[in-house]
Amino acid sequence: MPEAATSKAVKQRYQEASYVKVSDTFELLGTGFEELNEDPGAQTTSKKYINDKSSTSSITSYEGEHPFTADQILSQAVIKDFVDIGKQRKTGADAERELVRVDLDEAVQSKQNTFKARKFDVAVEISSFSDNDGEWQVEGTLHDKGDPVMGEFNTQTKEFVSDADAAESGDGA
DSSP states (O other): OOOOOOOOOOOOOGGGGEEEEEEEEEOOOOTTTTEOOOBBOOEEEEEEOOOOOSOOOEEEOOOOOEEEEEOOOTHHHHHHHHHHHTTOOOOGGGGGGEEEEEEEEETTOTTEEEEEEEEEEEEEEEEEEEEEEEEEEEEEEEESSSEEEEEEEEEETTEEEEEEHHHHHTTTO
């Protein structure tokens, strides 16, 4: 019996949208952003037992990071916010934001403009303001603070609802 056909399509970058909360509104990281990656940063421990030739490894935690590079297009709310964090040398809560990564290829059934998403509390590190052939860029890393929250995000209303809150309200799948 032949196996079912398996798709070999690779997920494209445009199929994941990212939003950062500036003031009280989630703003899209789009125009101006040349790069926004995700490094889960798995931390491991390993042990070698006396009767084994090889060690045994385990994942113990994560130190997630989201490195980025953006042109300084200050009309973009997130870029202006990040530039302000770096120029004003903000620290602590003044340099912390909420980041939502939205899987646009994973729509939530029966909810228009709503997709599976993960929300991260992050500390915004601005590492450099660099000259890119005469144009200013801002580079840095968003460092995870704790575990991500699984949920859903409506791209029209720009609202995130955690899976736990959706289940409590009876909206969960």
